[in-house]
Each structure stands twice: as structure tokens, then as C-alpha cells.
Amino acid sequence: MTARSLKIQKLITLFILGVIFYCTPFFSLFNVDKEFLGVPVLYLYLFISWGLLITLTAFVIEFPRMKSLNSSK
Amino acid sequence: MAGKILIVDDEPNIVISLEFLMNQGGYEIEVARDGKQAVEALDKFQPDLVLLDVMLPYKDGFEICQMIRENPKWKHIKIVMLTAKGREMDINKGLALGADAYITKPFSTKELLEKVQEILNNSSNDA
Amino acid sequence: MIQNWAIISTSLLYLGVLFAIAYYGDKRAQENRSIISNPYIYSLSLAVYCTAWTFYGSVGRAANTGVGFLPIYLGPTLMAALWVVVLRKIIRISKKNRITSIADFISSRYGKSPILGGIVTVIAVIGIVPYLSLQLKAISISFQIISTHPGIHVQGEPVFHSLFDDTTFYIALILALFTILFGTRHLDATERHEGLVAAIAFESVVKLIAFLAVGIFVTYGLYNGFGDVFTRASRIPELEKLFTLNKEVTGTWGDWLWLVFLSMMAIMFLPRQFQVAVIENVNEKHVEKAVWLFPLYLFVINLFVLPIAFGGMMHFSDGSVNPDTFVLSLPIVEKHNTLALLVFIGGFSAATSMVIVETIALSTMFCNDLAMPILLNLKFLKLDQRKDLSSLLLFLRRSSIVLVLLMGYFYFRFIGEYFSLVSIGLISFCAVAQFAPAILGGIFWKGGSRTGALAGLIAGFIIWVFTLPFPSLVQVGILPERILTEGLFGVGLLKPYQLFGLQGFNPISHTLFWSMLFNVGLYVTISLYSKRSGIEQTQASLFVDIFKYTGGVEFSPTWRGTAPVKELHSLLRKFLGEPTANRLFRDYARKRKINLKETFEVDADFVQFAEQALAATVGSATARAMISTVVKEEPLSPDEVKSILDETQQVIAYSRKLEEKSRELERATAELKAANQRLQELDRLKDDFVSTVTHELRTPLTSVRAFSEILYDNTDLELSQRQHFLKIIIKESERLTRLINQLLDLQKIESDTMDWNIERIDIVELVKDAVQATSQLMNEKSITLDMNVPDQPLYINGDPDRLTQVMLNLLSNAIKFSPEEKGLITINIAREGDQVLVSVKDNGIGIRKEDQGLIFEKFRQVHNPVDGRPSGSGLGLAITRQIVEYHQGKIWVESSPGLGSTFFFTLPLASEMAMETSPESSEQPQE
Structure with missing residues (x-):
């Protein structure tokens, strides 16, 4: 369909990705008492995934014509 | 009555024929084989009439024609365009740029000679 | 210690700056040169979400619950991804219906119900007042801390003086004044406040800078980076417990989920968020950028929360300082007065921006959806008989601002002291979450x-x-x-x-x-x-x-029948004031080309317009109630409305189709134009081609004719001269013949009528033969020949005559341009994979770089780089290229002027398979 509806679909996918990050047991994988480079793994996970989510969103918004990675051509 | 004629053409065989013809007509002759030589010869040789081909290396006949007409000290020089470019457009362009005659190749030797004589006579009558 | 007067004057100065920005913004808006009409300002204004709670409270919550502060910011990030769907729709609806607040939105959706609007207003006011008081509390505490000597242990609880001695009271009043000045300077047709939004965006920048400053100061000034803070904290058992989400200290997984959900609702339905995101939105398109810019803001402002929290906990390990105040206390005890002042202003900006926007949103609701409907219903006030209600409306708006702020202040004085910043905020969040079902x-x-x-x-x-x-x-x-x-x-x-x-x-x-x-x-x-x-x-x-009804077509389906102009006008005048009412009527009449002076009654469209104008000021419920008093007929029945809506929809669909059609037409026209241009181009090329051919034919013909005539006219010529002229005639005739043959060849190849005689041939042999044929010419110019050819034959499938023509052409070119005596021609044949590569090299005059690609084109005579004379007919290389390409080969030239040129061409070798199994391949016709 239109580029607009494709964009909306991508954004909804990102929303679901965010839900997976923060609202599913996926979260508990990182809820461990360990540190990496002195920073607790949970903190690292939360902020890195957050940054990633924002970057992806920016990408979807700012480069709407970018073909999705899994398309064959 | 005689005059000075500058032949500008890059085809050696055509130059030979023109040289022969103009010699027969009793004119003083100089030959230029391209646009650059032609411009030099204009100053040095001070011709009364130029037989000018259009397709020339470096500077084509139209440009030379324009140059001559733009320079007041060459005002008296007559120009006969002598070229294989025979389209209406080319002829009009030549005349518009100030050529006195436009003759397409291949030409009749007699007609050419007569044309040259006629033009040179007119100019001397004017003067 | 920072002197009171310094703090107060800095704060006042800051408010002054805000005031200036807001004033400038309003002025620009009036000149129609909006400074807030871009997605960046829009995104920054959305950051009004980050209040004193974020500025001070996040650290406090992090100190108690680790990452427990984060869901409040993760929720909005998730929600933002859906904004393009949800928020855009809400904005579109609100613009079309002139919605003034979240209460107005709900009321309008459910049949412009005054009761619903009233209930929403009550919930919003009761729910938000604690939140307002929280901001006042934050300002008050931060003021106390910064004005107290760092040696004194600060508990972070407000100390109360009498009302008139209480700074917070004055702050509340100043904020009320500010809000009145910029929220209610005029009753506009739209409840938009451009200057205010500009000021809010500025505040967002200030609080971000202040928070980042203190974050960097703590993380990199007091400690050595993130790793250092956390490593040190990990040695303290109570702090180490905060590193994960666990039931005893930081709350459960379930709590976390609820908070994410809660904040998702809050970002949409907090009255101040609704105000900046929907009501103050200038352009729907700005939402898109905000979808990632706003979460980015949240991300950045939260980066240093954990380090500050842990830093504070370790710094004040005796528990003497309330974690809610770490942001300010840390710079103070470290005697960084400037930073402390910056932080104070940052917190001040966070609090004031929230207070101002929230108060405006609440007072609009309070006035339009609660006070007005009630007052208009109180018959004994006889409001409907008053000529001008606009000043009353303005007064109501202003006093509701003061009222809301005072409610916040008294809540703060009498109840607020018992709670931490965050818990008060969450209570408010829960209240506004109640709007979610009705709105979504x-x-x-x-x-x-x-x-x-x-x-x-x-x-x-x-x-x-x-x-x-x-x-x-x-x-x-x-x-x-x-x-x-x-x-x-x-x-x-x-x-x-x-x-x-x-x-x-x-x-x-x-x-x-x-x-x-x-x-x-x-x-x-x-x-x-x-x-x-x-x-x-x-x-x-x-x-x-x-989205179906707003395709550029206006719709007005709710009224039918007419209304007297006079009554409509007096209604509008009553609420909007005389000048505004006159202006609206004049503009509308001009647009519709009606002369109002001669019109007694106006149609449904006009009524609809009047209702919208009224709704923008007093809310949809009141507007409808008022309009219904002057309209003569009943509102439309649902069926009629439905048919009108369907019609609108059809009109829109139709106009979309038309648009599509005209787009298609445009496309077709463009295509036609392009085709025409191509044709003209072809025509021109053909014309050029004919002109060039005639030129090429005429040139030798000229010599032939001239000398023939000379010979004819001059019978007395010397024999030698005669011979000379005759030789010229013969040569030029030959030239003419050659040219005609080439032209015919070219025409045959191009029109595909050439008879190709494909057979299996040895290219080595063919090249040798061609060289043999030209040896005479080479000898004449004393040219040296160098041949590097393999001993074994290399077989290809091809037309031997044509390929010989190729070789002869290249060789004669090489001979023509080689210098006499010193000429050297080198011929190479080599096998390259399944191809054979033949090259002919000379040490002649060479070809200029810019000409190298052109020489293979028809009539592209390349002028001699030395004397500029053209050479050859301009067809030889064109034919050569056609022949090579017909054999599926490639031809090109490498040359440096003055040093010579090398022509290369490749031909595919006959495959071994073809040689053995398919004899008919020798005559394989190629298309």
C-alpha cells in the first residue's frame, strides 16, 4: 500500500519491539546481579535497548524510502 | 582589373583547383588551410575578397565571416562563402552574417569566376 | 551560601526572560510569522512532561528503587511509536471540531454532553491539583536548600512561615500572574498560545542543560565516570541491592508493567500534555519528528539519574539528606555555587513550565466545561439577557487560574508535606488514566x-x-x-x-x-x-x-434550517465581544459572498460556522446549547445526518478520483512531451546525418567537377599538369566510391540486412593476411612492423571478409597517422580466457582524451591534434565497431596525443564444444 501505511506498520512493529524489551520475560534475562565494565547489566540493557529503539524510530521516520532489510531485492 | 584573393579551404585538391582558376582570372592569391591561418592572412595579405569554406579546423567559416564584418578596418573585404554545406539554413546563416555570396560545392568554374569578377567590379565602382 | 536576594533576583530575571520570549512569540504569531511552527519546538514543548518530579524526584526514586524511575519514561517512548496513528487522529479531530481541552474532547465526542465535560473537569482538577502542589513544593524546598548554609544538615522538608512570609505563596502568585498574562490576554477563536509554547520550549532546554551539567559534575567530577560510581556502590550491600529489580527493595515485575502502562496513558491524557500536543499543535506533520525527538529528550535527561542517585547515597551515607534533593545538595556541599544556582534555575524551569501549562489547561476546562454551563443555567443571574459576556468570560478564565494555583498552594501547605515527589505524581497519573477508555x-x-x-x-x-x-x-x-x-x-x-x-x-x-x-x-x-x-x-x-470526512471538503452536517442573522450575531457578540464577532461575520460573509445587511436569515452552513466559532471559546457543549436557542428548526435526525455524511464521503471520494484522473492526465502529457522530444531529437540527428553525408559526398565531387571543367576549358595545358589533374580526378572518384560503399555497408548493418558469412576461422591467419595486404603501403612510408602473434591457430566464428575489413581499416588508420621514416606499428594477438584480444599500435599523432569515445561514432571526424584537420570520411571506425560488436566483441582505443594510439578489439573464441559437436554452428545466424 502507500508509503504512509508502510511507515505506520513499521512504527507499530517498533512499538511491539519495545513491549518485548520492557514488558515480557525477555527483560528478566538481563535482570541479573552482574556488572559489565563496572555498570550493572540491567542498567546497560535498559539504556542500550532504549537508545536502539529511538535510533530505529528515527530511521523509520527520516528515511521512509529505505527498503526493509529482508526484502529480496 | 585585378585584385587580391584569399582562398580558405582545408581540402588540398579543391585549393589546387581554386588556385588554378583564380590565377587564370589574373588575381593575386594567398591560401589559408584553417581558421588560424586565415585570420593571420587577413592582416598580412590584406585581400580584397575571401573565398571561404565553412567546415574548417579551429575556427569555422561562419566565425571568420563574422569576425571580418565586425572589424571596421576589414569593411571593404568581400566574402564569398564556398561550401559543401547546402542546406537552406546554412545559406541563410552565411548571408545573414554578411557574406556577399554563397556558392555551394560542387560549383561551376565559370560561374564562380564570373561571380568573383562581378563582386570585385561592383566594389571598385562603389569606391 | 548564596544570598536570598541573589536567588530571588536570578529567579525573577529568569521569569523576565521567559516573559520576553513569550511576548516575542505572541508578536510573531500576530504577524503570521510563527516561531513555533517547526517540529523541534513542538518536540521541546512536549518535554513539559519532565517536571520537577523528573528534575528532583527521579533521583530520589532511583535512590530508593534503582531503575524504578524508568518506566515513567519508557512508557512515553513506547506510546510515541503509536503517535502517528493515535495522536495524529486526535489532533485532526480537535482541529476540525475546534476542541479547547481534553474535557471538551470527551464531551464533544459523546454528543457534546455538558455533564460529561463537567465530570472530566472535576476529575482533572481533583487529580491534578496535588501534582501542581508538588511543583510548588519542589520550588519551595529547592529555595530553602540553596539559601541555607551547606554546613546545616538539610532535611528537605519545607519549613512553614505565616502565609505572607512564605516565599512559595508569592511564587504561586507570580506564576498565576504570568499564566494570566500569557494564557488569557485575549479570548481568541482558537485556544492557542504561541508565545507560551515558545517559552515552554525554552524552559525544556534550560532544564535539560542544568540536569546534564549536574550529571556530568557528579559522574565525572566527584567520581571517575559511570563505571567508577557503580563499582563503588557495589561494595555497599544496600546499594548493591538496587542493581536488579527484586521484590524486597525495588518492587516487583508486575509493578513495573503497571507503571509502563500508566505512563503511556499519562503522556497522552495529562491535561498539559493534551494542551501542548493537541491544542497548541501548529501542524499535524510535526508529530512525526516528535515520535523520535521526544523520546530522545527523555533518554538524554535520564542518562545521569542513576549515577547522581548512587553518588548522593554514598556522599550522604548518614542519610541526612533527602534523596529528592541530591541534585541540588551535591553541588552545594561541594561549594559549586554557580552550578547550584544553575540547578536551581533548572528545577525552577521544570516546575514553572508544568505549572503554567497545566494551569491554563485546567482553567480552560474549569471555565468552559464547568463554570459557564452552570452559570448559564442559573436563570436568576439573567446572563442570557446580558449584552456582552466576553468580559465575564475573561474574568472567569483569570480567576480560575488563580483559583487552581491557590488550590495547589493550599494542598501543598496542608497535605503535600507528607509525601515524596514521585508518589504525588503517580496519584495524578492514575487519575488521568481514567480518561483513556473514553478517548481511545x-x-x-x-x-x-x-x-x-x-x-x-x-x-x-x-x-x-x-x-x-x-x-x-x-x-x-x-x-x-x-x-x-x-x-x-x-x-x-x-x-x-x-x-x-x-x-x-x-x-x-x-x-x-x-x-x-x-x-x-x-x-x-x-x-x-x-x-x-x-x-x-x-x-x-x-x-x-x-480521515474520511476531511479530504479538503468542508462538512456541516449537524444543523438544518435557518437562524436570524441578528440573533446569531448578538450571541457571538455576547461571548466573543463586539469587535471579534463583527470581524468573524465580515470574513465569513466575504468568503461566502453574502451581503449580511440585506440578509435576514442565514442557512445551516452559517449556523455551523457560528457554533464552531463559539466552541473555540466556550467549548462544544456550551456552544451547542447556546446555538440551539436561536436556530429555528430541530437538529437533524441521525438518518439525515448519515445521508449527509455519506454524501460528503462521496464528494470526497469523487474529488479524490478526479485528482487521480488529473494526475494520470498529467503523467500522460509528460510522457507525450518526452516522446515528442525524442522524435524531434531523432529528426535532428537524421537531418544532421543527411547534411553530413551530402557534405562528404560533395567535397570529392567538387574536385572532380572543377578539374573536369578546367581540363575541358583549357585544352592547351601542359601534359604534366594535365596528368596531375587527371590523377586528382581519379583519386577523388575513388574516394567517392569508397564513401558510397561504406555508407551502404553501414546502412546494411544498421538495418540488419547485411549478409553475414559466418564460418570457423583462424584469427591469427586472418590478421597475417591483412598485414600482408597493407605491406605495400607500409613500405612506401618506411614503417617498421612488429608482430607478436601466437604460433597455434585461434579459432573464432565470424565473417572472414568483414573481419578482414576491420583489420584493414585499423591498419590503414595506423599507417595514415604514423610519421614517415620513423613509423612503428605493433600488432599483438593474445588469448584472454575465452576471448582473443587483438591490438594495433602506432606511434603516430594520437587522439585527444575527449575524442577517444567519439571516434567510433558516425561522421565523428576527429581533427588532427597537431594541425586540426579532419581525417577520413568518419565512417570507417563506425563500421569497424559495428562489425566487431556484431561478433559479440568489444572495441576501444587507448592513446596519448603525440605518442600514438592503440586500438584493441576482442572476439569470443569458438568454444571447444561448438567445434566438435555442432558443425552447423559455423553458420549460426545471429540476431
């Missing part, structure tokens, strides 16, 4: 009804009151303790924190669960079983299908 259901589900929304809202609100603010009264000491332990009236099922016996939740999750359950449940079930009035159905369609 309202824009996606046509079935949602007024009674359903009303029931859901009231139920949710009652549960909220009972489970959150009510028990807090126990903590304050107003209510007896046993209500918590034994339940209301001793009924065990009615314990505020364990409603109906539900246990194991923290109070927020507990409230959310029950209120949402009842709210959504009642909203849906009652909607399904209630009968909806005409206007409800109309509004439902207008809201849910907003």
Missing part, C-alpha cells in the same frame, strides 16, 4: 456511548478516590487508622489498599487494576446496551471516521 474507545469505536463513558469515568474515579487520596488522609491524620486495617465502615472487603480482598499489589498497581477494570468494563457493556441519540451518532461518526 471514542476515536476508534463508533459504538461507545455517552452513558457508557459516563459510567466508566465515574466508576474509575470513585475507585481512584477511595484507593489513593482517601487513605492518604489517614496518613495525614484526618481519618482514623482503622479504615486501612478493617475497611470502610468495618467492611473487610472495603480496605482502601486491599479492595475486595486483593493483596500483593503496591497501591498504584492496585488502583490501576481495579479502576481500569471497572472503567473499561462499564464503558463497553453499557455502551453495548444503551440507545444513542442522533447527535451522539453524528459525533461518533465524525470522530472515528475523521
Whole structure:
């Protein structure tokens, strides 16, 4: 369909990705008492995934014509 | 009555024929084989009439024609365009740029000679 | 210690700057040169979400619960991804219906119901006032801390003086003044405040910079980076417990989920968020960029929360300082006065921006959806007989601002001191979350009804009151303790924190669960079983299908019949004031080309316009009630509305189709134009081609004719001269013949009528033969020949005559341009994979770089780089290329002027397979 509806679909996918990050047991994988480079793994996970989510969103918004990675051509 | 004629053409065989013809007509002759030589010869040789081909290396006949007409000290020089470019457009362009005659190749030797004589006579009558 | 006067004057100076920005913004808006009409300012204004709670409270919460502060920011990030769907729709609806507030939105959706608007307003005011007081508390505490000597241990609790000695009271008044100045300077047709938005965006920048400054100061000044802070904290068991999410300290996984959900609702439905995101939105398109810019802001402002929290906990390990104040206390005890002042201003900006926007939003609601409807209904006031109500309206707006702020102040003085910043904020979040079902259901589900929304809202609100603010009264000491332990009236099922016996939740999750359950449940079930009035159905369609009805076509389906101009005018004058009413009428009349002076009654369209103009100022419910008093006929029945809507829809669909058609036409026209251009280009090329051919034919013909005539006319010529002229004639005739043959060849190749004689041939042999044929010419110019050819034959499939022609052509070119005596021609044949590569090299004059690609084109005579003379007919290389390409080979030239040129061409070798198994391949015709 239109580029607009494709964009909306991508954004909804990102929303679901965010839900997976923060609202599913996926979260508990990182809820461990360990540190990496002195920073607790949970903190690292939360902020890195957050940054990633924002970057992806920016990408979807700012480069709407970018073909999705899994398309064959 | 005689005059000075500058032949500008890059085809050696055509130059030979023109040289022969103009010699027969009793004119003083100089030959230029391209646009650059032609411009030099204009100053040095001070011709009364130029037989000018259009397709020339470096500077084509139209440009030379324009140059001559733009320079007041060459005002008296007559120009006969002598070229294989025979389209209406080319002829009009030549005349518009100030050529006195436009003759397409291949030409009749007699007609050419007569044309040259006629033009040179007119100019001397004017003067 | 920083002197009081320094702090106060800095604060006042800051407010002055804000004032200047707001003033400038308003001025620009009046000149139609908006400074806020871009997605960046829009995104920054959305950051009004980050209040003093973020600025001071996040650190406090992080110090107690680790990452427990984060869901409040993760929720909005998630929600933002859906904005393009949800927020865009809400904005479109609000613009079309001239919505002025969130209460107006809900009321308008459910049939412009005044009751619904009133209820929403009550919930919003009661729910938000604590939140307002929280901001005042933050300002007050931060003022105390910064003005007290660092040696004195600060508890972070406000010390109360008498009312007139209390700075916070004056701050509240100043903020009220500021809000009045920029929120209600005029009653506009739209409730937009450009200057204010500019100021809010500025405040967002200030608080971000201040927070980052203190974050960097703590993380990299007091400690050595993130790793260092956390490593040190990990050695302290109480702090190390905060590193993960666990039940004892930081709350459960379930609590986390509820908070994410809660903040998702808050970012949409907090009155101030609705104000900046929807009402103040200049352009729907700005939403897109905000989808990632706003979460980015949240991300950045939260980066240093954890380091500051842990840094503070370790710095004040005796627990003497309230974690809510770490942001300010840390720079103070480290004697960084400037930083402390910056932080104070940052917190001040966070608090003031929230207070100002929230107050405006609440006062608009309070005035339009609560006060006005009530006052207009009080018959004894005889308001409907007053000529001009606009000054009353303005007064009402202003006094409601003061009222709201005073409510916040008194809440702060008498109750607020008992709670931490965050817990107050969360209570407010829960209150506004009650709007979610009515709004989200309202824009996606046509079935949602007024009674359903009303029931859901009231139920949710009652549960909220009972489970959150009510028990807090126990903590304050107003209510007896046993209500918590034994339940209301001793009924065990009615314990505020364990409603109906539900246990194991923290109070927020507990409230959310029950209120949402009842709210959504009642909203849906009652909607399904209630009968909806005409206007409800109309509004439902207008809201849910907003994108169908707004394709550039105006619609006005709710009224039919007419209204007297005079009465409409006096109605508008009453609420908007004489000048505004006159201006609106004049503009509209001009647009519709009506002369109002000669018109007695106006049509439905005009009525609709008047209602919208009124709605923008007093809200949709009041506007409708007022208009219905002057319109002569009944509103349309649902069926009629539906048919009008369908018609609108058809018109829109039709106009879309037309647009599409005209786009198609445009495309077709463009294509035609392009085709025409191509044709003209071809024509020109053909013309050029013919002209060039004639030129090429005429040139030798000229010599032939001239010399023939000379010979004819001059019978007395010398024999030698005669011979000379005759030789010229012969040569030029040959030239003519050659040219004609080449032309015919070219024409044959191009029109595909050439007879190709394909056979298996040895290219080595062919090249040798060609060289043999030209040896005479080479000898004449004394050219040296160098041949590097393999001993074995190399077979190809090709036409031997044509390929010989290729070689002869290249060789004669090489000979022509080689210098006499010193000429050297080198011929190479080599096998390259399944190709054979032949090259002919000379040491002649060479070809200029710019000409190298052109020489293979027809009549592209390349002028001699030395004397500029053209060479050859200009067809030889064109034919050569055609022949090579026909054999599926390639031809090119490499040359440097003055040093010579090398022509290369490749031909595919006959494959071994073809040689052995398919003899007919020798005559394989190629297409």
C-alpha cells in the first residue's frame, strides 16, 4: 500500500519491539546481579535497548524510502 | 582589373583547383588551410575578397565571416562563402552574417569566376 | 551560601526572560510569522512532561528503587511509536471540531454532553491539583536548600512561615500572574498560545542543560565516570541491592508493567500534555519528528539519574539528606555555587513550565466545561439577557487560574508535606488514566456511548478516590487508622489498599487494576446496551471516521434550517465581544459572498460556522446549547445526518478520483512531451546525418567537377599538369566510391540486412593476411612492423571478409597517422580466457582524451591534434565497431596525443564444444 501505511506498520512493529524489551520475560534475562565494565547489566540493557529503539524510530521516520532489510531485492 | 584573393579551404585538391582558376582570372592569391591561418592572412595579405569554406579546423567559416564584418578596418573585404554545406539554413546563416555570396560545392568554374569578377567590379565602382 | 536576594533576583530575571520570549512569540504569531511552527519546538514543548518530579524526584526514586524511575519514561517512548496513528487522529479531530481541552474532547465526542465535560473537569482538577502542589513544593524546598548554609544538615522538608512570609505563596502568585498574562490576554477563536509554547520550549532546554551539567559534575567530577560510581556502590550491600529489580527493595515485575502502562496513558491524557500536543499543535506533520525527538529528550535527561542517585547515597551515607534533593545538595556541599544556582534555575524551569501549562489547561476546562454551563443555567443571574459576556468570560478564565494555583498552594501547605515527589505524581497519573477508555474507545469505536463513558469515568474515579487520596488522609491524620486495617465502615472487603480482598499489589498497581477494570468494563457493556441519540451518532461518526470526512471538503452536517442573522450575531457578540464577532461575520460573509445587511436569515452552513466559532471559546457543549436557542428548526435526525455524511464521503471520494484522473492526465502529457522530444531529437540527428553525408559526398565531387571543367576549358595545358589533374580526378572518384560503399555497408548493418558469412576461422591467419595486404603501403612510408602473434591457430566464428575489413581499416588508420621514416606499428594477438584480444599500435599523432569515445561514432571526424584537420570520411571506425560488436566483441582505443594510439578489439573464441559437436554452428545466424 502507500508509503504512509508502510511507515505506520513499521512504527507499530517498533512499538511491539519495545513491549518485548520492557514488558515480557525477555527483560528478566538481563535482570541479573552482574556488572559489565563496572555498570550493572540491567542498567546497560535498559539504556542500550532504549537508545536502539529511538535510533530505529528515527530511521523509520527520516528515511521512509529505505527498503526493509529482508526484502529480496 | 585585378585584385587580391584569399582562398580558405582545408581540402588540398579543391585549393589546387581554386588556385588554378583564380590565377587564370589574373588575381593575386594567398591560401589559408584553417581558421588560424586565415585570420593571420587577413592582416598580412590584406585581400580584397575571401573565398571561404565553412567546415574548417579551429575556427569555422561562419566565425571568420563574422569576425571580418565586425572589424571596421576589414569593411571593404568581400566574402564569398564556398561550401559543401547546402542546406537552406546554412545559406541563410552565411548571408545573414554578411557574406556577399554563397556558392555551394560542387560549383561551376565559370560561374564562380564570373561571380568573383562581378563582386570585385561592383566594389571598385562603389569606391 | 548564596544570598536570598541573589536567588530571588536570578529567579525573577529568569521569569523576565521567559516573559520576553513569550511576548516575542505572541508578536510573531500576530504577524503570521510563527516561531513555533517547526517540529523541534513542538518536540521541546512536549518535554513539559519532565517536571520537577523528573528534575528532583527521579533521583530520589532511583535512590530508593534503582531503575524504578524508568518506566515513567519508557512508557512515553513506547506510546510515541503509536503517535502517528493515535495522536495524529486526535489532533485532526480537535482541529476540525475546534476542541479547547481534553474535557471538551470527551464531551464533544459523546454528543457534546455538558455533564460529561463537567465530570472530566472535576476529575482533572481533583487529580491534578496535588501534582501542581508538588511543583510548588519542589520550588519551595529547592529555595530553602540553596539559601541555607551547606554546613546545616538539610532535611528537605519545607519549613512553614505565616502565609505572607512564605516565599512559595508569592511564587504561586507570580506564576498565576504570568499564566494570566500569557494564557488569557485575549479570548481568541482558537485556544492557542504561541508565545507560551515558545517559552515552554525554552524552559525544556534550560532544564535539560542544568540536569546534564549536574550529571556530568557528579559522574565525572566527584567520581571517575559511570563505571567508577557503580563499582563503588557495589561494595555497599544496600546499594548493591538496587542493581536488579527484586521484590524486597525495588518492587516487583508486575509493578513495573503497571507503571509502563500508566505512563503511556499519562503522556497522552495529562491535561498539559493534551494542551501542548493537541491544542497548541501548529501542524499535524510535526508529530512525526516528535515520535523520535521526544523520546530522545527523555533518554538524554535520564542518562545521569542513576549515577547522581548512587553518588548522593554514598556522599550522604548518614542519610541526612533527602534523596529528592541530591541534585541540588551535591553541588552545594561541594561549594559549586554557580552550578547550584544553575540547578536551581533548572528545577525552577521544570516546575514553572508544568505549572503554567497545566494551569491554563485546567482553567480552560474549569471555565468552559464547568463554570459557564452552570452559570448559564442559573436563570436568576439573567446572563442570557446580558449584552456582552466576553468580559465575564475573561474574568472567569483569570480567576480560575488563580483559583487552581491557590488550590495547589493550599494542598501543598496542608497535605503535600507528607509525601515524596514521585508518589504525588503517580496519584495524578492514575487519575488521568481514567480518561483513556473514553478517548481511545471514542476515536476508534463508533459504538461507545455517552452513558457508557459516563459510567466508566465515574466508576474509575470513585475507585481512584477511595484507593489513593482517601487513605492518604489517614496518613495525614484526618481519618482514623482503622479504615486501612478493617475497611470502610468495618467492611473487610472495603480496605482502601486491599479492595475486595486483593493483596500483593503496591497501591498504584492496585488502583490501576481495579479502576481500569471497572472503567473499561462499564464503558463497553453499557455502551453495548444503551440507545444513542442522533447527535451522539453524528459525533461518533465524525470522530472515528475523521480521515474520511476531511479530504479538503468542508462538512456541516449537524444543523438544518435557518437562524436570524441578528440573533446569531448578538450571541457571538455576547461571548466573543463586539469587535471579534463583527470581524468573524465580515470574513465569513466575504468568503461566502453574502451581503449580511440585506440578509435576514442565514442557512445551516452559517449556523455551523457560528457554533464552531463559539466552541473555540466556550467549548462544544456550551456552544451547542447556546446555538440551539436561536436556530429555528430541530437538529437533524441521525438518518439525515448519515445521508449527509455519506454524501460528503462521496464528494470526497469523487474529488479524490478526479485528482487521480488529473494526475494520470498529467503523467500522460509528460510522457507525450518526452516522446515528442525524442522524435524531434531523432529528426535532428537524421537531418544532421543527411547534411553530413551530402557534405562528404560533395567535397570529392567538387574536385572532380572543377578539374573536369578546367581540363575541358583549357585544352592547351601542359601534359604534366594535365596528368596531375587527371590523377586528382581519379583519386577523388575513388574516394567517392569508397564513401558510397561504406555508407551502404553501414546502412546494411544498421538495418540488419547485411549478409553475414559466418564460418570457423583462424584469427591469427586472418590478421597475417591483412598485414600482408597493407605491406605495400607500409613500405612506401618506411614503417617498421612488429608482430607478436601466437604460433597455434585461434579459432573464432565470424565473417572472414568483414573481419578482414576491420583489420584493414585499423591498419590503414595506423599507417595514415604514423610519421614517415620513423613509423612503428605493433600488432599483438593474445588469448584472454575465452576471448582473443587483438591490438594495433602506432606511434603516430594520437587522439585527444575527449575524442577517444567519439571516434567510433558516425561522421565523428576527429581533427588532427597537431594541425586540426579532419581525417577520413568518419565512417570507417563506425563500421569497424559495428562489425566487431556484431561478433559479440568489444572495441576501444587507448592513446596519448603525440605518442600514438592503440586500438584493441576482442572476439569470443569458438568454444571447444561448438567445434566438435555442432558443425552447423559455423553458420549460426545471429540476431
